[in-house]
Amino acid sequence: MRQFQIECGAAAPSRPDAIAMDVHGKGKNVNLRIDCITRTMLANVPELLIDLLEIAAYIYCADQRLSRGTAQLANFGESWRRNLHFTIPVREPGFWQQDEVQRLLADTLGFLSDDSYSFEFRKATRPFLSRDLYFHDLIDASADYDVVSMFSGGVDSFAGALQDAVLRNRSICLVGHSSSTKVRSIQQKLVEELKARGLERRITYIPVWVTNENVRASEYTQRTRSFLFACLGLVIAYMSGKDSFTFYENGVVSINPPVAGDVVGGRATRTTHPRVFRGLEELFSTLLDRPITIENPLQWLTKREVTTLVQEAGMAELLALTNSCTRPRSWTAAHKHCGACSQCIDRRFGVLAAGLSEHEPASNYKVDLLTADRSASDDLRMAVSYVSFFRRVGATSKERFLVDFPEIVSAINCFPDLSAAEAGDRIYNLFQRQAKAVESVITAGLKEHAAALFRNELPAASLLSISFARNSVEAPPPANYDSQAKAFIDRLAAPVFEFAIDQSAKQVVFRDGTTLTDASFRIVEALLENFRSAKAEGREVPFVRPPDLADRLGITEQSMRTQLTRLRDAIEPLAVSLGLVLDQDSFVENRPRVGYRLNPRLCELSLADIRAPTPRREGG
Amino acid sequence: MGHQRLGKLPAHRLLPEIVRYLLDGGTPTADLVDQVTEVGRDALRRAVKDPVFIEALWLLVRLPQAAGSSAFVDGLAALGLKGRPPGSLPELLAAFDSALERVQRRAAGGATDLGEMARQAALSALAEALQPRLPVLWQPTAEDLRHSVASLRSADAFADLAQRFHSRFVDRVIHYFIDRNLHRMIGPERATKSLNDVEAFNGAIRRHCDEASLIMRAFARDWLGKNFYRDGKALTQDDVRRFASYSVEKLRIELAQRKGTS
Numbered sequence: 001m002r003q004f005q006i007e008c009g010a011a012a013p014s015r016p017d018a019i020a021m022d023v024h025g026k027g028k029n030v031n032l033r034i035d036c037i038t039r040t041m042l043a044n045v046p047e048l049l050i051d052l053l054e055i056a057a058y059i060y061c062a063d064q065r066l067s068r069g070t071a072q073l074a075n076f077g078e079s080w081r082r083n084l085h086f087t088i089p090v091r092e093p094g095f096w097q098q099d100e101v102q103r104l105l106a107d108t109l110g111f112l113s114d115d116s117y118s119f120e121f122r123k124a125t126r127p128f129l130s131r132d133l134y135f136h137d138l139i140d141a142s143a144d145y146d147v148v149s150m151f152s153g154g155v156d157s158f159a160g161a162l163q164d165a166v167l168r169n170r171s172i173c174l175v176g177h178s179s180s181t182k183v184r185s186i187q188q189k190l191v192e193e194l195k196a197r198g199l200e201r202r203i204t205y206i207p208v209w210v211t212n213e214n215v216r217a218s219e220y221t222q223r224t225r226s227f228l229f230a231c232l233g234l235v236i237a238y239m240s241g242k243d244s245f246t247f248y249e250n251g252v253v254s255i256n257p258p259v260a261g262d263v264v265g266g267r268a269t270r271t272t273h274p275r276v277f278r279g280l281e282e283l284f285s286t287l288l289d290r291p292i293t294i295e296n297p298l299q300w301l302t303k304r305e306v307t308t309l310v311q312e313a314g315m316a317e318l319l320a321l322t323n324s325c326t327r328p329r330s331w332t333a334a335h336k337h338c339g340a341c342s343q344c345i346d347r348r349f350g351v352l353a354a355g356l357s358e359h360e361p362a363s364n365y366k367v368d369l370l371t372a373d374r375s376a377s378d379d380l381r382m383a384v385s386y387v388s389f390f391r392r393v394g395a396t397s398k399e400r401f402l403v404d405f406p407e408i409v410s411a412i413n414c415f416p417d418l419s420a421a422e423a424g425d426r427i428y429n430l431f432q433r434q435a436k437a438v439e440s441v442i443t444a445g446l447k448e449h450a451a452a453l454f455r456n457e458l459p460a461a462s463l464l465s466i467s468f469a470r471n472s473v474e475a476p477p478p479a480n481y482d483s484q485a486k487a488f489i490d491r492l493a494a495p496v497f498e499f500a501i502d503q504s505a506k507q508v509v510f511r512d513g514t515t516l517t518d519a520s521f522r523i524v525e526a527l528l529e530n531f532r533s534a535k536a537e538g539r540e541v542p543f544v545r546p547p548d549l550a551d552r553l554g555i556t557e558q559s560m561r562t563q564l565t566r567l568r569d570a571i572e573p574l575a576v577s578l579g580l581v582l583d584q585d586s587f588v589e590n591r592p593r594v595g596y597r598l599n600p601r602l603c604e605l606s607l608a609d610i611r612a613p614t615p616r617r618e619g620g
Numbered sequence: 621m622g623h624q625r626l627g628k629l630p631a632h633r634l635l636p637e638i639v640r641y642l643l644d645g646g647t648p649t650a651d652l653v654d655q656v657t658e659v660g661r662d663a664l665r666r667a668v669k670d671p672v673f674i675e676a677l678w679l680l681v682r683l684p685q686a687a688g689s690s691a692f693v694d695g696l697a698a699l700g701l702k703g704r705p706p707g708s709l710p711e712l713l714a715a716f717d718s719a720l721e722r723v724q725r726r727a728a729g730g731a732t733d734l735g736e737m738a739r740q741a742a743l744s745a746l747a748e749a750l751q752p753r754l755p756v757l758w759q760p761t762a763e764d765l766r767h768s769v770a771s772l773r774s775a776d777a778f779a780d781l782a783q784r785f786h787s788r789f790v791d792r793v794i795h796y797f798i799d800r801n802l803h804r805m806i807g808p809e810r811a812t813k814s815l816n817d818v819e820a821f822n823g824a825i826r827r828h829c830d831e832a833s834l835i836m837r838a839f840a841r842d843w844l845g846k847n848f849y850r851d852g853k854a855l856t857q858d859d860v861r862r863f864a865s866y867s868v869e870k871l872r873i874e875l876a877q878r879k880g881t882s
Contacts, residue, residue, distance in 0.1 A: 001731060073800070076663065077733040110725050261795025265736040385799065388815055388822075399751055402713060406743035410721075413714040420710035469814035482830065486783075489834050490776065494842040575866040576873070579839050581846045 001083050001116070004066050008058045009089035009124065019065065021058050024133070032057045033209040034232070035137045041239035042135055047091040048287060049235050053134065055088055055096075056231035057210050062086070063113065063224040064217035077264065083116045089124035096121035101286060108279030111410075113223035114266030145204060146170035148237040149246040150177075150229050153186040154324040155347055159306045160248025160298055162313035165194070165202045173204045175236050175245075177229050179211050182328045186321070193318050208232050226271040230280050230294065234287075244293040247272050250306045251299045252434045253346065255427065257407040259389035260381075268407070272296065274414035300430060303350030304437040316359040319351070330366070339367030340379040345386050352444070353437035370445040371452075373459035374466075383463045387438060394435030401428045442467055495579050497586060498603045500610035501528065509610050512577040520567040523560075523588065524598065526552040531598040543595035564588060564596075635828060635879050656794055657879040663734055663793040664868045664875075668861065672735030673789075675723045676742035678860040679716060680781050681844065683746075684773035687766050707762040709750055712769070713743055733796065741788035749781045775849060779841035786871055787826075787833040794825055828878065835874040836867035843867075 005018035011027025013020040023030045032053060062084065069079025090096050096119070106117040147164050151157045151174035164170045174191065178184040184207060191205040210228055211217075226247075233245040249272035258268040270276055277294040284292040298306050310319050324347040325337040337344045348369040351360050362368050367379055374380040396404055402424060412423040445464050452458050458465045500509045501524075508516035508524050516524060526549060534541040544552070550560045568584055575582045584590070589599045639652050667673040679699060686695030693705055700719040706712035720739045724731055753768040754760045760768070772781055843863050847853045 071800075073733065075732065076666065076796075080733070081731050107725070111721075116725065116731070261792060261799040262797075263799075264733040264796065381799075384815060384818060388818060391815070391819070402710065403744050403747040403751065406713075406717075406740045406747065409710070409713045409717045409743055412710050419708065420714050421708040424710040465814075467815050469816070477827075482827075485831060485834055486780070486837070489837045490779070490841075492838045494838075494845065575839075576869045579842070579870070581839070581843045583847075583851075 001081050002066075002069075002079055003083045004062075004085065006058065006062045006066075006084060006086045008054075008086060019062070021061060023054055023057060029213050029215045030057050030061045031209060031211045031213045032134050034135050034235075035207045035209075036204075037135055037206055037236070037239065041236075042132065044239050044241075045235065048095060049238060050134075051090040051092055051096065052231050052287065053235055055086075055090070056228040058086065058088060059109065059117075060210055060222070060224050060228040061212045061217070063222060064212055064219050065215060067219050068221060073262070077267075080265075080267070081114050081116065083118075085118045085120070087120045087122065090121050091124060093121050093123045095287075101283070104279065104283040104286060108276060108283060109224060109227060111273070111279065112227060112266065112270050112276050115223075144171070145173040145240050145242070147172045147246055148175065148233060148240055148242055148244075149173065149248060150175050150233050151187060151205070152176070153178075153183060153190055153322060154343070155303070155310070155319070155322045155350065156250050156253070156298060156306050156324075157248040158190060158318070158322045159309040159313075160246070161194075161203075162315055163297065163309050164246075165199055166313040166315070167309070169202075171202045171204075173206060173236060173240060175206050175208060175229075175232055177208045177210065177225075177232060179209075180328050182331060183323070186323045190318065190321055193321065194315075197315070206236060221267075223266055223269065223271075226276065227280070230284075233294075234284050234292065237292075238288065243288075243290060244295055246295045246297065247277070248298050249296055250301050250303045250350075251296075251427070251430045252302055254296060254299060255408065255411045257405050259342070260385040274299070274411050278414045278416075300426060302430060302434040302437055303346055304353035305433070307350045307354040307356060311354070311356060311359075316356055319356060319359045320361070320364060332366075335364065335366040337365045339365035339369065339372065340374070340382060342382055342386065345369065345383055349386075349438055349441050352441045368462075370441075370464040371449060371458055371462050373461050374463065375459070375461035380461055380466070384466060387442070387463065387467060390431075390435040390438040393431050394439060398425070398428050401431075405431075494581075496603050497574075497578075497580055497599070497601060498605050498610060500605045500607045501525075502607050509607065510571070510574060510578070511610060512574065514571065514574060514577070516567060516570055519563045520570055522553055523549075523563060523567055527588065527596060527598045531600075531602070532604070534600075535604075541597045541600045543591055543597045545595040549596055564590075653879050656797060657875050659797040660790050660793050660875050661872045663737075664790070664872050666732070667734050667738065667789065668864045668868050670732065670734045670738060671727045672720055672724050672731075673738035674857055674861050674864060676720055676738045677782070677785065677864055678855070678857045679719065680742060680746065680785060681778065681848075681855055681860060683716070684769055684771070684777070685848070687769035688773045692766055705762055706765060708760065709747065709754065709765060712750075712765060713747055716746060717743055734793075737792040737796065738789055741785055741792055744788045745781055745784035748784055749777070775841045775845040778844045779837045782840035782867070783830075783833045783837045786836060786867065787829040790833065790871070790875070791826055791829040794829070795822075798825075832874045832878055833871055836870045839867055839870060 003017075005013075005015065006021060007013050007018050008021045009023075010020040011022060011025060020027055021030050022028050023032050066082055066084070067079070068082065069077070073080065088096075095101060102119055105119060109115065109117045147170050149157070149161060149164065149172055151161060153176065157174075161172055161174060165172050174187075176184065176187040178187060187205070187207065191203060194203050230245075230247075233247075237243070237245040254272045254274065256268050256270065256273065258264065274296075277296065281292055281294055301309075307319070310316055323331075323336055324343045325331065326341045326343045327338045330338045337347070339345075339348070344365065348365060351357060352369070367374060369383075374383055392404070402409060408424070408427055411427065412420045415423045418426065442464070446453070446468070449458060449464055453464065453468065460466075460469075498511055501507075502509050502515075506517065506521050506525075508521055527544060530542050530544065546557050546560070550557045553560055553563075555563070567588060571587055572582065574580050580586070586599060587602065588596055590596050635657060636653050639656065682699055683696075683701075686692060686699060689695050696705065696715070700722060701715040702718070703715060706715055717739070720742065724735050724739065727735065749772055750765075750768050753771055755764050771777060840863075847859065848855060853859065
């Protein structure tokens with residue numbers, strides 16, 4: 001795990017292995033800007049929340065500057081997880097230095113990002129610039145909203161906003177964070193369109209910028225983005241007199257179990273995972289000393305069901321203006337979606353399953369979901385993984401759900417109103433509905449393109465072709481094959497520790513060919529007579545006192561103990577080769593203050609027998 | 621249990637044959653077989669040093685023992701499973717998961733993806749072993765759950781649990797490697813690949829892991845039988861680490877044997 005030191009509020013690092021970050025001053029390299037809030041709102045912000053905003057901005061920007069290694073994931077992804085130590089000047093160090101606050105920060109950020117966090121908060125020693133400088137374009141409008149919601153410009157946040165503003169007649173403040181002008185223009189366009197459709201008085205939009213400045217941000221994974229986003233939400237909610245704010249994310253993507261084996265831990269993004277929300281609620285409630293809640297009204301809806309909300313709100317024609325693609329750099333005037341990333345694939349399945357394809361032409365996607373050739377690069381991988389995953393989900397019984405998808409477990413105790421069992425059932429039903437939606441899109445595609453498939457006109461690497469082709473037909477083994485294999489092993493009796501003496505070669509011989517020679521042989525030889533005679537007469541094998549054994553060997557007791565240790569080391573490989581469960585008394589047994597003997601459980605064979613082929617031992 | 625005594629374990633298919641699912645018509649598969657085998661063997665070698673892998677295995681040993689004792693609540697707390705006694709399998713799994721996550725977070729210096737894979741493999745093994753032991757005619761109570769967990773403390777049940785854990789772990793490790801390279805294995809150039817083929821391949825890999833891990837099943841049984849039942853030892857993480865170093869080595873040898881030509 002790579003270690004990083006991040007010195008915040010500094011123009012230059014104090015040591016070569018550290019990086020410096022600052023939100024202002026001559027070394028300013030973190031840009032934090034919130035637009036369009038009202039003057040009344042600004043007057044209400046306590047110092048603690050300005051601290052929180054700065055801390056979140058530092059964490060988010062450092063996250064983008066510090067590499068997680070390459071996609072090769074060398075040494076099982078050891079570089080993916082980073083150890084980040086922040087030194088941050090704050091206005092209220094007494095609060096931030098509390099162990100509980102630091103634990104909440106480290107735990108929640110740790111689950112969110114897979115990184116390990118530690119903090120050193122110190123009292124700011126130089127005057128900070130006025131907080132007003134973070135807030136631009138102040139306005140005089142009313143700040144009385146029913147809901148404060150995070151707004152990305154994707155289908156989910158748009159549908160959630162419509163559910164609140166249109167279907168529930170609530171006024172809503174949309175907080176939009178963007179690190180690219182392309183994303184911001186989408187958010188602005190959607191807000192304009194909503195206002196133009198009579199929602200002028202119900203929609204307020206507050207754009208926020210948090211970006212690195214004058215430095216290269218090389219890490220694009222941005223796992224801490226939702227921490228920043230949530231901190232912004234809390235600040236705006238607080239300014240608006242609210243104790244809650246809202247994220248809009250469909251339940252499947254919120255829980256986001258990995259669809260492929262290489263997507264381990266936080267590489268399946270946990271941006272809106274229920275566990276993250278509960279951790280943030282605890283942190284924010286401690287911060288403001290009153291209960292703060294983060295709501296996700298779409299938690300129990302699939303993408304198809306969320307997309308349907310857009311139509312129910314009568315805004316289906318705006319669907320095509322939303323954007324879910326995670327690769328804004330690949331957007332062109334003609335194609336605003338790459339069609340290959342997980343978000344594009346999930347969105348398109350949702351739109352088609354909801355029957356809203358007429359409101360979003362296939363041409364919006366650079367790669368068509370079902371019929372495009374995906375052989376280029378790794379375009380096929382995500383699509384195949386996605387469909388394969390939900391096909392597996394669809395074939396899974398409720399009893400097997402947590403067995404086959406154990407990543408779900410981290411979410412099931414994160415719903416305060418539900419028991420873990422109830423949450424598990426609801427998540428299972430949610431995923432089953434999503435699996436059915438995926439299946440419905442594939443089967444509808446089959447009907448639509450049946451002739452093209454029959455004529456072999458679809459590309460072999462299109463998702464539709466791939467879904468139905470079959471190269472090899474695997475005949476399964478007999479139904480009782482697995483149980484018989486296990487029973488075969490389970491019938492084996494515990495192995496007996498066998499040895500033989502090769503007197504002419506002066507060695508002890510074991511089943512696997514391992515031998516004990518020289519000093520180790522002499523120890524065995526010195527104990528052998530007692531062992532043989534006791535066994536022959538059916539009595540307890542007597543111990544030899546340590547000084548007597550040392551005497552027989554002609555060495556000191558200390559040398560004898562050293563040789564015994566070597567003997568035990570020499571037989572250790574027998575555990576692997578013979579399946580023997582060994583401890584230090586398994587061969588030469590030592591009873592403290594009594595002495596040594598060959599363990600009575602040993603079985604001495606003749607040299608010929610020990611070298612004979614291994615007999616199969618089966619128990620009763 | 622040893623290879624010495626058993627000779628060849630049953631193998632429905634050897635690895636080269638399985639890998640052929642991913643490459644067209646039997647073209648050279650040796651490199652991929654080598655890679656898949658090596659990634660599994662390498663992972664196992666590293667896993668015995670991974671604190672989450674060891675903790676997961678230790679919990680699988682100790683949790684049933686705690687459930688079988690009269691002081692269940694104290695026993696759970698001593699294992700790091702916080703809160704009230706679990707009333708359902710999902711609650712138990714959530715507590716088990718949290719305990720492992722805490723170890724994962726503490727292992728700040730050396731955490732890798734192996735720890736995460738061990739965590740998920742242990743959850744899967746525990747859920748799979750417990751599910752058929754729970755009553756089906758009524759909603760299991762907390763007491764039913766405790767009895768079911770306690771029933772896993774026998775040496776035979778531990779052998780089954782340990783085998784599942786090792787099998788799921790290696791299965792995840794192989795997919796960790798394979799899934800990353802799926803785009804190079806599926807598509808028209810590969811001529812034969814499809815969703816169905818990938819799923820058949822996944823099933824064959826699962827069986828490969830189940831069969832390869834059979835080799836440590838009897839060792840696990842004998843180990844618990846000797847140490848806990850015969851010698852009455854309170855098994856520590858160090859004991860489990862020693863057990864793992866042998867059982868994992870058995871599995872590594874078996875994986876190497878299965879990369880032979882079929």
